[in-house]
Each structure stands twice: as structure tokens, then as C-alpha cells.
Amino acid sequence: MSEYRTVFGSLNHYEKGGVEVIEDNPKHYVFSNLFEVASKSKPYEKICVGKNLKYVIEAVRAEGNSPWFSASHDEAALCMDGEVEVHFVKPEQQLVPDTKEGSVKINGEPKGQKMGWVRVRRGHMALLPKGSAYQFRSPKPGVLLIQTIQGDHTVECWADICQTA
Amino acid sequence: MSTASISNLEAPALGRDLGYKAFTIGKFRFERDEYFAHILYPMGRHLMPIDAFLRALMRDVAWGFFYGTVNFDPVLGTVNHYGTVDLFMGLCNPAYRQANRAYIENFPTKDIKAVFEGMLDDWTNEGFDPFAAPDETGKPYGPKRGNNRKAVQRQRVVAKRMVGLPGDTGYRTDANGYTVNRHFLDVPQDQPEVHAEPGFESEVHAFNLFGYLSRSDVTWNPSVCSVVKDSLMCPTTEENILPIFHGNDRVEWFIQACDEIIWEIEDGSTGKPRAKVIMKAGDVAAMPADIRHKGYSPKRSMLLVWENNDNSLPEKYQRGELKPYPAEF
Structure with missing residues (x-):
């Protein structure tokens, strides 16, 4: 047995660090904890926890079945807690134009060919391939980190999630 | 305009031949002894512990000078201009700047990369891995003792889309030498x-x-x-x-x-x-x-x-x- 214990976080247990200011504004570090964010979010709200101009990292509470989403570009989903299935469909027609960035919610279930599915647990990363439609399914609460581009459904609420003083 | 050269100087400025090459680029000259890297430049001379120097040098080389500034310590560093690189002494150190001791030269990336790679290759002794945690590797000190090319020539992983996809960078496994740390x-x-x-x-x-x-x-x-x-x-x-x-x-x-x-x-x-x-x-x-x-x-x-x-x-x-x-x- 290893003498070292690797400490991961989860929805049920996380310890938060913080910014100790010497001469600066703590807001400049936009400091949050993704488990804390997901613990206060509604299922599949895409809460922005990282933003680098148009690119974002979203913390998502996975619980139940999500709407179907699609994007004109690749995205990546990293499971940080729980066990989540991702189901993929190749739509009969392109759902999101190439000029549109960020993920787009699809009304209902998209028509098209089933591409397959993956089941991810903590530490597993899944590709959300461009042009596909995808749905998350998670019977129990979990946490996903989505690497994507800011879209219509990205929620910025920095003052609610970040250290301010 | 700068010139780069990888020199095997016969008469090191330090006066002792420990088997290490000296390296020059522009008006910078790098030498090493048992314990230190010596950086000589027109405004003076600077020393760094050799282990700290090699660990910093390893990152600068492996990252391709990375984004922005890589400060080896409070005096020595590089600034990446993506095609050229500044090599500086005291640029990010107010005391050096105020005392007019700061010095900077700009080099084509390929030139400074060649010098840094040569230095890393020659100055890294057998058993010392500058990418490893200190508890996982040997000591860098003493006269020249072999090399560790396998360690210093590692290629940084750069996936094109995602690790593990067909045609993209592969997985780490016991079979290919990547055991669990x-x-x-x-x-x-x-x-x-x-x-x-x-x-x-x-x-x-x-x-x-x-x-x-x-x-x-790493x-x-x-x-x-x-x-x-x-x-x-x-x-x-x-x-x-x-x-x-x-x-x-x-x-x-x-x-x-x-x-x-x-x-x-x-x-x-x-x-x-x-x-x-x-x-x-x-x-x-x-x-x-x-x-x-x-x-x-x-x-x-x-x-x-x-x-x-x-x-x-x-x-x-x-x-x-x-x-x-x-x-x-």
C-alpha cells in the first residue's frame, strides 16, 4: 500500500484554498472551486469558472439527463466526480453553423445515426466531437469540467463564485 | 546581430578543466564547475547552483522558451518573442536596472536553442535527471561524468486533438516504460x-x-x-x-x-x-x-x-x- 495519499475533491467533500493578498486585488485571480460551484448549481447549468477571452472552462453539475447539445468545434469533458454517460448522435443535418461558437442546446432528441456512447468516472476525459450531438446522463450527481468556447448558455456569475476580498 | 557558437574552449576562464565544455553566444559565456554555473557577460559575472541552473535550462529548452519570460533566478532569464529570444541579466530586477547592470541580447531562436541544448547535453552528468523531482534522481555535482541524453532529450507531449485518438499522441503504459509514480x-x-x-x-x-x-x-x-x-x-x-x-x-x-x-x-x-x-x-x-x-x-x-x-x-x-x-x- 502506498504511503502517499492522493487527495481529490468531490461534491461531498472538498477543501478550498484561497488568495492571500500581499499587495494586489484578490479579484484579479478569479479564484473559485469547481466543486463548490457545482454544489450550488442547477443540473447542467454551464457555469464559467475560467475565461481566456472567447475560450472558457465551464463547471457543470451532472444530474439526470441533460438536454442535447451540439457545437461546430471540438469540446472536451473531464469528469471530476461521479459517473456520467455521454451519448452521441451524428445529426442528419448540421445543427450548428460553422460560424457559431460555443455549445448550442437542441430541442428534443436529434435525428440521425447513433455514434455510440462512453461512460466516464473521475479523471476520465471524453471528446465531444465537432458536429455531433451529445447528451449527458448521470443518475447520481457528478461534476464535469467542459473545455469549450463561450456560447449562449455559458453563465458568468463571477461575483457569486469568486473570492472578492 | 548576434552570432551563436558551441565552443569547446581549451582554456576555460575558471582555470580548471573538469571536462565540461564552455559555451558562448553573443557576449555571453557559460561555464560550469563542480557546483556552479558561471554566466559571464559584459557587465559582470553571475553564479547559479548547477542543479537549479540545469533544472531551469531543461524547462526552457523543453518548452521552446514557453510563453513570455522564464526567470532562471532573480537575475538570469529569457523572453520569448516567437522567432527570436532575449537572453537577459537583471532585466526583471529593479536593482540591476537602476545600477545600469542589466544586460540583454536578442538571438534567433534556433541559435540560442542550439547553445542551450548543447549545454544541457554536456553539463548533465550520468544519473542526474533535471526533469525529475529531487528525491527521484542522482546528483549533478563534480567533474564531468558521462551524460543523460535519454532524460534531457525527452520530447514534450503535444496532442493535436486529444491524447489517445488514432494518429495522435499515445497512452502511457507499463509496456512503454511509463510506470505509475x-x-x-x-x-x-x-x-x-x-x-x-x-x-x-x-x-x-x-x-x-x-x-x-x-x-x-517528469x-x-x-x-x-x-x-x-x-x-x-x-x-x-x-x-x-x-x-x-x-x-x-x-x-x-x-x-x-x-x-x-x-x-x-x-x-x-x-x-x-x-x-x-x-x-x-x-x-x-x-x-x-x-x-x-x-x-x-x-x-x-x-x-x-x-x-x-x-x-x-x-x-x-x-x-x-x-x-x-x-x-x-
Whole structure:
């Protein structure tokens, strides 16, 4: 047995660090904890926890079945807690134009060919391939980190999630 | 205009031949002895402990001079201009600047890369791995003793789309020499279930990123694992101390995947202390574009470094078109 214990976080247990200011504004570090964010979010709200101009990292509470989403570009989903299935469909027609960035919610279930599915647990990363439609399914609460581009459904609420003083 | 050369000088300035080559580029001259790297330049002479110097040099070479400024210590460093590189003494040190002791030369990247690679190759003794945590490697001291080319010539992982996809960078396994690190023996190695319909095997894809990271044989070496246009997720495993102070030329973000890192934050140009950032599992923080940072990781930890690879950003930050922090609230 290893003498070292690797400490991961989860929805049920996380310890938060913080910014100790010497001469600066703590807001400049936009400091949050993704488990804390997901613990206060509604299922599949895409809460922005990282933003680098148009690119974002979203913390998502996975619980139940999500709407179907699609994007004109690749995205990546990293499971940080729980066990989540991702189901993929190749739509009969392109759902999101190439000029549109960020993920787009699809009304209902998209028509098209089933591409397959993956089941991810903590530490597993899944590709959300461009042009596909995808749905998350998670019977129990979990946490996903989505690497994507800011879209219509990205929620910025920095003052609610970040250290301010 | 600069000239680069890799010289095997017969009469080292230090007066003792320990078997190491001396290296020159422009008006800089680098020599080493048992314990120190000696950097001679027109304004004077600077010393660094050889272990600290080689660890910093290893990152600068492996990262291709990285984004922005790589401070080897409070005096010596490089600034990447993506095609050329500044090699400087005292540029980010107010005392050196005020005393007119700062010195800077600009070199084509290929020239300084060749000199740095030559130095790393010649000065790294057998048994010392500058990429490894101090507890995992031998000592760099003493007269020249063999080499460690296998360690210093590692290629940084740069996935084109995502690790494990057909034609992309591969997995780490026992079979290809990447065993689980001693600090991560408790990290699950299970793989995700992947059920791809015929014809979609290259798109329906998932892999165990934390398992992949647990098998990394290097520290403080962000590697690209997933790509969304210019958004690069660059996870890395960290143990002990980041061997440089990194002053980015753009905002970068850190997501702590497990364990803890304490970041010392200083002003990017003056070195004045600005903050400490304590990051635990699940914490997310931005590193503003006008700071420099050094990390301390008591136990080997996993850090997701997230970068925006847009090449137009450094000039926009320099011109003040973009604020050095990423969000206002």
C-alpha cells in the first residue's frame, strides 16, 4: 500500500484554498472551486469558472439527463466526480453553423445515426466531437469540467463564485 | 546581430578543466564547475547552483522558451518573442536596472536553442535527471561524468486533438516504460467504457487523464492533452519547486486536480511580492498577464494548466488593449 495519499475533491467533500493578498486585488485571480460551484448549481447549468477571452472552462453539475447539445468545434469533458454517460448522435443535418461558437442546446432528441456512447468516472476525459450531438446522463450527481468556447448558455456569475476580498 | 557558437574552449576562464565544455553566444559565456554555473557577460559575472541552473535550462529548452519570460533566478532569464529570444541579466530586477547592470541580447531562436541544448547535453552528468523531482534522481555535482541524453532529450507531449485518438499522441503504459509514480500508486487506473458504433471509432473517444498523469516521469512540464482551437489544456504533475519564475505574456489559468500547490506571486517586471495563492483539489485560479509565479508542491500533484495559444495576444497585452486580468466583477 502506498504511503502517499492522493487527495481529490468531490461534491461531498472538498477543501478550498484561497488568495492571500500581499499587495494586489484578490479579484484579479478569479479564484473559485469547481466543486463548490457545482454544489450550488442547477443540473447542467454551464457555469464559467475560467475565461481566456472567447475560450472558457465551464463547471457543470451532472444530474439526470441533460438536454442535447451540439457545437461546430471540438469540446472536451473531464469528469471530476461521479459517473456520467455521454451519448452521441451524428445529426442528419448540421445543427450548428460553422460560424457559431460555443455549445448550442437542441430541442428534443436529434435525428440521425447513433455514434455510440462512453461512460466516464473521475479523471476520465471524453471528446465531444465537432458536429455531433451529445447528451449527458448521470443518475447520481457528478461534476464535469467542459473545455469549450463561450456560447449562449455559458453563465458568468463571477461575483457569486469568486473570492472578492 | 548576434552570432551563436558551441565552443569547446581549451582554456576555460575558471582555470580548471573538469571536462565540461564552455559555451558562448553573443557576449555571453557559460561555464560550469563542480557546483556552479558561471554566466559571464559584459557587465559582470553571475553564479547559479548547477542543479537549479540545469533544472531551469531543461524547462526552457523543453518548452521552446514557453510563453513570455522564464526567470532562471532573480537575475538570469529569457523572453520569448516567437522567432527570436532575449537572453537577459537583471532585466526583471529593479536593482540591476537602476545600477545600469542589466544586460540583454536578442538571438534567433534556433541559435540560442542550439547553445542551450548543447549545454544541457554536456553539463548533465550520468544519473542526474533535471526533469525529475529531487528525491527521484542522482546528483549533478563534480567533474564531468558521462551524460543523460535519454532524460534531457525527452520530447514534450503535444496532442493535436486529444491524447489517445488514432494518429495522435499515445497512452502511457507499463509496456512503454511509463510506470505509475510512487506518489500516485492510489490513483485508479481504470479506463472509461467506450462503445463506438462502426465508423465512429475516431470520434467516440475517452481516456483516463488522471491515470495518464499518474504515469508522467517528469515534473513541471505542461503537455498539451486536449485542444479546442487555440484553447490548450496542458496538464502536468508537480513535485517540489517549479525551477523557474514564469512571467507569462498572457493570462493563463490553473485548475488543481488533486492535492495542493502554493503559488508565490510577484510583479512580473519588478519582482515585488503581490500574493500567495493556495490551491487545493478543485480550485481554479487565473494567473494575470503582469505577474510571475513560482509553485511549491509538497506532494506530487496534478495541475491542469490552461493556455490560450493565440499568437496575437502578447502584443495586445503590451499595447494595453487587454487588461492583465481575465474578468471584471
